[in-house]
Amino acid sequence: MSGSTQPLLVLSDVRKTFGGVTALKGISFGVGAREVVGLIGPNGSGKSTCVNVISGALPPTQGQISLEGQRISGLPAHQVVARGLARTFQTTQLFGEFSALDNVLVGANVCQRQGLLAQMRGWRSARRDTADAQVRALELLEFTGLADERDVPARRLPVARQRLLMIACALASRSSVLLMDEPAAGMVASERRMLSALIRRLPRRNVSVMVIEHHMALIMEVCQRIVVLNFGEKIAEGTPAEIRANPAVIEAYLGHQQ
Numbered sequence: 001m002s003g004s005t006q007p008l009l010v011l012s013d014v015r016k017t018f019g020g021v022t023a024l025k026g027i028s029f030g031v032g033a034r035e036v037v038g039l040i041g042p043n044g045s046g047k048s049t050c051v052n053v054i055s056g057a058l059p060p061t062q063g064q065i066s067l068e069g070q071r072i073s074g075l076p077a078h079q080v081v082a083r084g085l086a087r088t089f090q091t092t093q094l095f096g097e098f099s100a101l102d103n104v105l106v107g108a109n110v111c112q113r114q115g116l117l118a119q120m121r122g123w124r125s126a127r128r129d130t131a132d133a134q135v136r137a138l139e140l141l142e143f144t145g146l147a148d149e150r151d152v153p154a155r156r157l158p159v160a161r162q163r164l165l166m167i168a169c170a171l172a173s174r175s176s177v178l179l180m181d182e183p184a185a186g187m188v189a190s191e192r193r194m195l196s197a198l199i200r201r202l203p204r205r206n207v208s209v210m211v212i213e214h215h216m217a218l219i220m221e222v223c224q225r226i227v228v229l230n231f232g233e234k235i236a237e238g239t240p241a242e243i244r245a246n247p248a249v250i251e252a253y254l255g256h257q258q
């Protein structure tokens with residue numbers, strides 16, 4: 001882990017098997033506070049499995065994952081979000097008919113402390129919460145460059161802007177760690193530049209990021225540290241410059257090209 005950052009998300013010896021296939025062979029790494037960490041590797045190296053295991057979509061076969069010192073491995077996805085870890089997906093997970101603003105408000109509800117019953121009992125404070133959520137949602141739309149599209153149904157937004165909206169929704173849950181699964185997929189260069197600027201601004205909002213991405217230039221630009229997987233094993237970890245020059249990483253990528 002780099003410099004002075006404290007580990008926020010920690011994976012210790014995480015293993016995942018699917019029948020006879022071992023997708024993760026005992027992976028360990030951490031993500032520090034306000035750090036952007038990239039997870040890369042050739043096709044089939046275990047990146048998606050890693051994200052699925054961290055986010056609670058799949059239980060690990062072995063090993064531990066903790067967030068802010070609390071164990072999250074084995075918890076279902078909604079409890080992982082409630083503990084402060086949100087993710088964005090490769091494919092759109094938005095409510096297509098809802099406006100951009102309403103999608104962000106749904107994201108905020110994921111973590112709203114007041115449950116439905118409490119809201120019914122305490123109408124006044126519930127109304128204040130709703131007003132607060134609205135202000136915050138508008139600020140997140142501003143932050144992700146979607147303020148002008150606040151009333152546009154999500155399905156009408158171009159794919160790249162839907163991806164930005166997914167980021168706004170994930171941030172609305174007030175998570176301390178954001179897992180991004182191929183956020184640049186389907187984006188053209190100008191959209192990638194916008195995404196890159198957005199990711200680099202996240203640590204200033206006290207959000208740590210783990211990003212999986214095939215677009216190497218984007219990874220090299222936004223990450224302070226990169227973890228490289230190959231055949232379910234961590235083969236390297238370091239700064240973008242270290243990773244770029246690492247013979248095992250070059251070999252892994254060249255091997256796959258052949």
Ligand SMILES: Nc1ncnc2c1ncn2[C@@H]1O[C@H](COP(=O)(O)OP(=O)(O)OP(=O)(O)O)[C@@H](O)[C@H]1O
Nearest residue numbers: 018021022023041042043044045046047048049050
């Ligand atoms: N549900 C599953 N059942 C069986 N095998 C699986 C399952 N999910 C993943 N695998 C296997 O686990 C290994 C890692 O796959 P994973 O999708 O995690 O890799 P990846 O690095 O995300 O690949 P890509 O870059 O192509 O998305 C592969 O051999 C894959 O076939």
